[in-house]
Amino acid sequence: MAIVQLQDVSKAFDSKLAVDHLSFEIAKGSMFGLLGPNGSGKTSSIRMMIGMTMPDTGSVFLFGQPFDRRSVYRIGYLPEERGLYKKMKVIDQLVFLGELHGLDAVTASKRAHRWCERMEITEAIPKKTEELSKGMQQKIQFIAALLHEPELIIMDEPFSGLDPVNAALLQDTLLDLNRQGRTVLFSTHRMDQVEKLCDTICLIHRGRKVLAGAMQEIKARYPKNRVQMVFEGDPAFLNHPVIETAKNYNGMAEIKLRDGGDAQLLLMDAASRVRITRFEVMEPTLEEIFIENVGDRVDA
């Protein structure tokens, strides 16, 4: 069943077309990546999904029905624009946001304590938000989005500004929630950050869909024509006929093969001429796939 369904949705602000006839579906239980560069219409699409704005044309279905106010209790949303009440105590803040999502104060308070333990910020509970570090504030916003145990979790640029340790904690938590059957939507321009996480993606550019589908299928569609190798010896072998372009960084080479070029052949020839410490045939990254699809249409 599709948790979210966008059908031919468009949205314009004055003369600028933010979302242009966009259609995609998010299946229940998936880890979905809505990817694209800055200003490609990711946030505008999310806002239409959860009824903050209405599409100019096209239709949006949430939990299998047209948007309904009561559905907001089933969504956990971490917006890109983060914010908390500065002067408010963390626990009051979490209870307030929990209540806004339909919880009663007691339940909200209990869950807030439990989540703070899990996110390792129990010492922040009685403090005011303005006394906390930025990373802690992010965790609190993260908790606020999950307190009411939503079926659909929407994270807009969730990892921006987080250090690697906390990013990993957040990642693990989201994977855990996904295993419990919750649907997670990531929206980010940092495609490398979610590449491992997402099972389904939709790449958008200038409000239009570039590419969508299961991650494995998409990757399989693109040839493994990149090789990274580390070697000792004469780099002259890089003139090999299967190589289209090669960059040599002092013993570390990034190689792009010709169409139909066999990496195995290159490995054999190279092995006879230099000493190889590493040889890896690379999958194309999402970023490369994106660039290949969008081509010179990418501005920034």
Add this chain to the structure above:
Amino acid sequence: MRNIWLIAKREYLERVRTRAFVISTLMIPLLMVAGIVASVLGAGHTKSTLHITVVSRDQQLALDLQKELLNSKPNPMMVDIISPGNPETKATIDSMLADKQIDGYLWITPAAHPGERPAFSYTPRSAADIATRAAITAALRTVLLRERLAHEGMVANDVDSLTEPVKVDTAQAGRNAETTSSYVAIYVLFFLMYMVILLYGMNVARSIIEEKTSRIFEILLATIRPEEMMAGKVIGVGSVGLTQVAVWMLTAVLLATGSWFQAIAGQSAHISLSAAQVIYFFIFFLLGYLLYSSVAAALGAIVNSEQELQQLNMFLVMPLAGCMFALGPVISNPSGTIARIISFIPFCTPLIMYLRISLAPPPAWEVALSIAGMIVTIYGVLWCASRIYRVGILMYGKRPNLSEIMRWLKYS
């Protein structure tokens, strides 16, 4: 409704718990008490009756003046007479004045030619004592008038009845009206509204700007409608103001009814208002407050910072000040066309309709209609404010001009 309540509750509790609120709430009652204590202490040191000296060659004039000042209300004066007075007199009374034996002296120089008025010169100990000077001037006028009338051959009794002050009773259709009370009530309502709107109305705008600068609006707007947020803010922040004003008013009432206050005031400052007037007072005060708070919310929705808000401040105060100019025509003819039209302008309704009710009760349907008009306007202003807020914040993040505001109102 639950969302409005949640927003209002948060705003209220967060504000009431701050130290600034507690201090400012307690400060005013403390100042009131301090003021009363100071005036009690001060009262012991001031002489209740003034003591002046009159120097005059015309003894009859001086005696008449003494009698008039002795009977003058509300503060009779003790008057010494020096007649006719000699060259050393001035030095003597100047030193008496310096020693605080007397509060002032009046020097009457006889007219140089018969038929002319003598010259009067009053020297008070304190130049600020305007009330005494006014009392003496009034007494002199009466005395001179009597003298002149007697001189023209009028009998003393006739003179008295002629100079008797005129009393005018004000009667209102159907009942005896305490017009003074009505005026006092309308001025209290006006200043209360003006003060409360200035003090707290802007807080509504500020709390909306706070949401924008702290960027929390997006989480909120994901769960609640902007209308609910606006209404919650107006009610929550508004209640904070009402709490504070209620504490102040209560203190003032308690102090004013205390017997010691009455003792100081000398007489009870009695204001009589009918029950209906009191009820209408609260209704119009609350509705007026809500209406102007909604306007403040709209201003907060338009701007992005406090500095920008300052520039729009006047839009909040102007309609209220405009009402002040309308008071004249309404008082002179409370049931006239102008008064009726003005009382139906929602921004003027709270003051002008209340004034009309106090002066000459309009038909019930007019009152009902004006109240309905205000409620509709409050709703309309909030609706516009939430539109501007939502469109502005979600799509642009800049301050709109008028034509953009008009266009935004049409967005879905």
